[in-house]
Amino acid sequence: MTVRPLLEARNLARHFAIRHGNWPRSRKALLRAVDGISLTVMPGRTLGLVGESGCGKSTTGRLLLGLMEPTAGTVRFDGQPLARAGTTEWRAQRQLMQMVYQDPLGALDRRLPVAKQIGEALEIHHPAMPSAEHARRVAEVMEAVGLQAHHGPRYPHELSGGQRQRVVLARALILEPRLLVCDEPISALDVSIQAQVVNLLLDLQERLGLAYVFISHDLRVVRQISHEVAVMYLGRIVEYGEAEALFHAPQHPYTRALLAAIPTVARRQADISLLEGDPPDPVDPPSGCTFRSRCSRAQSLCAQSVPALKPLSDGRHVACHFADSNTAVAAA
Ligand SMILES: Nc1ncnc2c1ncn2[C@@H]1O[C@H](COP(=O)(O)OP(=O)(O)O)[C@@H](O)[C@H]1O
Ligand code: SF4
Ligand SMILES: [Mg+2]
Structure with a gap:
């Protein structure tokens, strides 16, 4: 039986x-x-x-x-196109897909x-739910994220950063979603508790x-948690695969x-090409391959044409005119 994608974005x-x-x-x-x-x-x-x-x-x-409305392209969730924001259909879809932000203190209401x-979304989406059931669901989800019952009456500033991120997760989980989009979910946390939150996820x-x-700029964590990875550069995916x-x-x-x-990732000495300088101005990117201003392998073709994201023999996709010869270099 083929499994249907949960989320699909196209162009x-x-x-x-x-x-x-x-x-x-x-200027504009x-x-x-x-x-x-x-x-x-x-x-x-x-x-x-x-x-x-x-x-x-x-x-x-x-x-x-x-x-956010796309300028172009489509998103499908569980086979259905995303409904327009604000509609009943969109709210139903949104129950199943939640966002977890970087800064838990900013994401929470300091006065509650x-x-x-954690239970607020239940009140909105299931207003007729009996209060005992509501309390049971809140207690269940708090336990699932490693919070204790005595944390419940506290205010966000009375908790540690790690506990606050657990609250954010509990709030995202209360409607039993199928997908979480986690935007730098551990970047604001002390290094000592980052691993706890990753293990919890x-x-x-x-x-x-x-x-x-x-979503993260920390490749070590991405490696630990991801099945697939998409690498982005100036708004495009340049490598995508297992x-x-x-x-x-x-x-x-x-x-x-x-x-x-990253010092811990095994690699051949010859492959080391440290990234120098900042990415170019996104309003005025280089012609052709936008990475060429920082690429040690750039050739004249790179200025002339945009490399398409092409499949390699191992199934991954790479947007580089010389992806095949890069493979040969790596294998040598
Ligand atoms: N609302 C906006 N209006 C104008 N530019 C924006 C807006 N949001 C993001 N950008 C720009 O879009 C680019 C991508 O931003 P973002 O998606 O936040 O990147 P990342 O999360 O990878 O740091 C950046 O150049 C940013 O300045
Ligand atoms: S196409 Fe490949 S070799 Fe050329 S600049 Fe881009 S990344 Fe470098
Ligand atoms: Mg960001």
Whole structure:
């Protein structure tokens, strides 16, 4: 039996009309924050979305949940197109797909006890639910994320960062979603508690069959949690494939450079090409391959034509004119 994708994005784009340049000589410009990406998330699996700050990860996350209108492209959830934001159909879909943000304190209401916030969505979506059932569901989900009953009446500022992120997770889980889009969910936490939250996410996935889109610039964590990985650069996916293969033998020069910056990832000395400089101005990116201004392998063709995201023999996709010869270099 073939399993149906839970989430499918096709040629998704979001462009922003902005004012660009130094004040007061600014001009109108178009910023292609997300520029035609396609991805698939299977039920119970994790897609890691990585790339430097500003490459379009958060915008992608919001497009996937219908929190932002795309300029082009489509998103399907469980086989159905995403309904228009604000409609009854969209609210029904949104119960099944939730967002977990980076900053738990910012995501929570400082004036409400955390148990009240965890149960709030139940009040909205199931107003007729008896209060005993409501309390039982809140207690159940608090236990699932490792919070104790005595945390319930506390306010967000009375909890630790890790406990607050557990509250955010409990609130996201109360409607029994099938998908969580986690946008840098551990970046704001102390290193000592990051691993606890990652383990909790892994545990919840196993017990509840949740699917995740896990957005992060921390490749070590992405490797630990992801089944598939999409690497983004300036609004596009440059490498996409099974996580272990991608981390073991990255094929796109950008993925290689990102991994080379992590000391613990095994790699051949010859492959080390540390990423220098910042990404180019997204309003005025280089012609052809937008990575060419930082790519040690760039050739004249790279300035002339945009490399398509093409499949390699191992099933992964890479957007580089020389992806096949990169493979040969890696194998040598
Ligand atoms: N509402 C907006 N208006 C204009 N530009 C935006 C808006 N949101 C994001 N951007 C721009 O889009 C690009 C991608 O942003 P974002 O998706 O937040 O990247 P990331 O999460 O990878 O850091 C950035 O250049 C950012 O400045
Ligand atoms: S297409 Fe050219 S510039 Fe782009 S990643 Fe490949 S070699 Fe580098
Ligand atoms: Mg972001």
